[in-house]
Structure formats: C-alpha cells, structure tokens
Amino acid sequence: MANRKPGEGCYPVGKGDGQNPEFETVTMFTGIIEGLGTIHSIRSSGQGSRLVITADYLLENTRIGDSIAVNGACLTAVAVSGKRFEVDVSRETLRLTTLGTAKTGERVNLERALRLSDRIDGHLVAGHVDGTGQIRDRQAAGNSTVVAIGVPKSLSRYLIQKGSVAVDGISLTVNDCDDAGFTVSIVPHTGRVTTIGFKQIGAPVNIETDMIGKYVEKFMTGSKIETTGKGKAGSGVDMDLLAKTGFL
Numbered sequence: 001m002a003n004r005k006p007g008e009g010c011y012p013v014g015k016g017d018g019q020n021p022e023f024e025t026v027t028m029f030t031g032i033i034e035g036l037g038t039i040h041s042i043r044s045s046g047q048g049s050r051l052v053i054t055a056d057y058l059l060e061n062t063r064i065g066d067s068i069a070v071n072g073a074c075l076t077a078v079a080v081s082g083k084r085f086e087v088d089v090s091r092e093t094l095r096l097t098t099l100g101t102a103k104t105g106e107r108v109n110l111e112r113a114l115r116l117s118d119r120i121d122g123h124l125v126a127g128h129v130d131g132t133g134q135i136r137d138r139q140a141a142g143n144s145t146v147v148a149i150g151v152p153k154s155l156s157r158y159l160i161q162k163g164s165v166a167v168d169g170i171s172l173t174v175n176d177c178d179d180a181g182f183t184v185s186i187v188p189h190t191g192r193v194t195t196i197g198f199k200q201i202g203a204p205v206n207i208e209t210d211m212i213g214k215y216v217e218k219f220m221t222g223s224k225i226e227t228t229g230k231g232k233a234g235s236g237v238d239m240d241l242l243a244k245t246g247f248l
Contacts, residue, residue: 027067027074029125031171033109033194039102040084047091051102055083055110067113067127071195072169072206073097074127097129098204109169109194123164123171129206131155135199136181143188147196150181151207158209166208170194
C-alpha cells in the first residue's frame, strides 16, 4: 500500500502513482477478528469524520498508512501510538455503514490487513461494506447461538446457503437465507471475542457479501467485455448462451 495518502481509505494502488491499473493490488482481510477496540473520540473532519480508537491489544508493527478494518469497513491509519490509532472516515463510508451512527465508547471489531504470508482461515474479505442489516433474532442452539439478520433484497440476492458473508467484518457461514435475510451460527469463541456476542435484537450491523456472486452476476447480465487483440466486445454469459451450449 505504498504512496497512499493518509485518510483516503483502502483502495487499489498502482506502481507509485495509481496510473498503472494493470499492476494494481487490493487490500484484503480474512474476516478473522484480531480483537476488539473502543471508540475513544469522534470529531468532524471536512465532510467526514476522524475516529480515535483504542485497541485492546498492542498494535505491533502497525504504521501510518496501514489498513485496518473497523467493524468490517476498511480504513487507513493516519496516526498510531501504542494501542491507539486514528482513521478518517469518508462521507460515503458514513452513509453506507454503521460508522455513520457510531458513538464514543462503542466497542468495535478490528482486523489488520492480510499479508501474503498469512493463512486464510476465514474467507477473502475486501473491507468494502455493501450496506447494513439488522439483528432480528437470537436463539440458543446447543452450545451455539443462531442469529437472524435482516437485509434488503439488494444484498440478499448475493447470499446462498453455506456461502460466506462478513457481518461487522466477521467471516461467517450462511445457514439459511431468503429475500428478507439470513441466519448464522455463532460458536462460543466467536461470541467471546467479537461484538456479535453481545449485540442485541435491533442492532445494526455492516454486511459485505461474497464478491464471487457479484462477478457472476456481471457476467450473467451480458455486460460488454472488451477482449484483447482486435478489440472486439463480447456479451458475457446469458441464458441463451447456456442453452445453446447444453447447460440448460
């Protein structure tokens, strides 16, 4: 993430100047929460906000410009000191995520960006929150808790049974889903070390759906795709093509 300007959030960067998209890389997370933090202060910063957050653990080897997911939203550290760090939150992020209604003293999930040498124990999470949902129910089920989360249809369309979803940055497996929402099982460890363990019915949560579904949808809608060579455009994959090739 070299040459990123502080406060600009997590985004693809090129070879120094962002002008070489063919060489761009993207910050990624795993959805395995490192620990919790507490929002120490919130103040206006232009059309966005500056959040000061104190982690429950020492942020070793974390530097200005590093990416940190706060409740699943990828943000950029603009100041780091011991357990405390500061991030700037853009107006768009405030609009799309629960950070827009965050309060001083609120507990948040924290995860620093994935390194190439790290194991991926959850699933690939971009830290680009798609929208918010709301906890609708909590029910004990053996040693776990089944949590039902309501989401708009614009998000539920990307959810599948046994697929992956990030809730407040936590990598979880979808038990069941329909147009109105989905359920997930929270094991005791996840309940102890993340905010999902104490959030109650009615609480809002950040939702990031699995990016694979979004790519599939783009291909299926027949979006024009430029090819190399002579510059011809294709129509992607549609129902007619699947029928002609024997898949339907």
